Amino acid sequence: MDFPFDLNALFPERITVLDNSLSAGRIAHGRPDPLLQISTVIDELGKASSKAQQLPAPITSAAKLQANRHHLYLLKDGEQNGRRGVIVGFLKVGYKKLFLLDQRGAHLETEPLCVLDFYVTETLQRHGYGLELFDFMLKHKRVEPEQMAYDRPSPKFLSFLEKHYDLKNSVPQLILNHTSCFFWLFLTITAVQLRKVPPKKPEGEIKPYSLMEREVVREEQRALPWPFVRPAGPPHSPPLLPSSPQSGSLSVGSSPSRAPLRPTAAPRTPSSQLNDSCRAKRTSSLNRSRLSFH
Numbered sequence: 001m002d003f004p005f006d007l008n009a010l011f012p013e014r015i016t017v018l019d020n021s022l023s024a025g026r027i028a029h030g031r032p033d034p035l036l037q038i039s040t041v042i043d044e045l046g047k048a049s050s051k052a053q054q055l056p057a058p059i060t061s062a063a064k065l066q067a068n069r070h071h072l073y074l075l076k077d078g079e080q081n082g083r084r085g086v087i088v089g090f091l092k093v094g095y096k097k098l099f100l101l102d103q104r105g106a107h108l109e110t111e112p113l114c115v116l117d118f119y120v121t122e123t124l125q126r127h128g129y130g131l132e133l134f135d136f137m138l139k140h141k142r143v144e145p146e147q148m149a150y151d152r153p154s155p156k157f158l159s160f161l162e163k164h165y166d167l168k169n170s171v172p173q174l175i176l177n178h179t180s181c182f183f184w185l186f187l188t189i190t191a192v193q194l195r196k197v198p199p200k201k202p203e204g205e206i207k208p209y210s211l212m213e214r215e216v217v218r219e220e221q222r223a224l225p226w227p228f229v230r231p232a233g234p235p236h237s238p239p240l241l242p243s244s245p246q247s248g249s250l251s252v253g254s255s256p257s258r259a260p261l262r263p264t265a266a267p268r269t270p271s272s273q274l275n276d277s278c279r280a281k282r283t284s285s286l287n288r289s290r291l292s293f294h
């Protein structure tokens with residue numbers, strides 16, 4: 001993606017880390033960072049990313065970055081476009097406080113680093129740039145991919161995670177927070193360091209209905225999307241978090257590092273809540289992403 005200004009002057013490094021200050025770190029050629037140009041780059045990337053993901057509105061923009069404590073990693077190729085450089089892609093991450101519900105409706109609170117947006121220019125995809133960005137972020141944040149949460153990853157991103165980080169057997173964890181409910185975890189209890197929070201107000205504490213970021217995705221579908229289809233079983237056992245009745249663990253698949261959790265919350269019926277709150281948040285990707293869930 002090229003721009004009518006010198007990206008090498010704007011972003012001296014190959015990968016630039018931007019935060020809510022929108023500062024590219026160094027002062028380029030003795031000038032202060034031109035905020036307007038940096039904002040233009042972020043806004044255009046946000047639009048391209050939302051288009052690629054078929055979202056109705058960008059979830060990344062300069063204004064959103066300024067308003068949140070996220071980090072945006074920007075990758076350029078400084079040799080292209082007459083040595084003025086092109087933007088190759090970006091990766092946006094941030095910490096999110098998430099509340100998970102286990103099968104018995106007990107709340108577990110965690111605050112993992114989440115991948116919120118990720119985009120490589122169409123013509124440059126499958127050239128290893130995504131991996132370069134992601135690896136840079138992992139080192140910068142000193143985190144492992146399996147410790148992170150993923151905000152409704154696209155099929156391409158799931159394929160990416162499986163190919164480069166062997167993250168398969170993924171199970172979308174239905175997670176309730178104040179902004180979103182389809183974060184996916186490749187859950188290892190010790191990795192995300194879940195801690196149980198006592199249920200204070202069983203009916204009113206968690207409000208997953210507010211609109212923010214991906215919540216701009218409008219309701220497209222009334223039924224719960226796969227794999228959250230309500231089973232024919234009793235209403236107190238919705239498939240929120242696959243958990244072994246034997247172990248009581250929230251972990252999934254054959255994860256070796258499960259720590260037993262002993263939820264103490266009184267059983268409740270979150271399925272009706274989920275029916276209302278979690279419809280069609282990027283349901284198209286969920287429906288498309290029928291990868292192997294074990």
Ligand SMILES: CC(=O)SCCNC(=O)CCNC(=O)[C@H](O)C(C)(C)COP(=O)(O)OP(=O)(O)OC[C@H]1O[C@@H](n2cnc3c(N)ncnc32)[C@H](O)[C@@H]1OP(=O)(O)O
Pocket residue numbers: 049052053115116117118119120121124125126127128129130131132150151152153154155156157159160161163
């Ligand atoms: C939480 C979120 O942000 S979800 C949104 C993720 N972003 C998108 O879906 C936007 C469109 N996609 C993209 O921008 C890119 O494909 C990214 C960011 C997902 C990956 O960046 P890339 O530079 O293509 O990744 P990189 O070259 O390092 O790795 C390639 C691997 O990614 C996956 N991948 C990349 N593009 C595709 C594609 N078109 N179809 C299927 N898999 C793909 C594959 O596993 C691929 O390996 P393969 O070529 O051997 O099949």
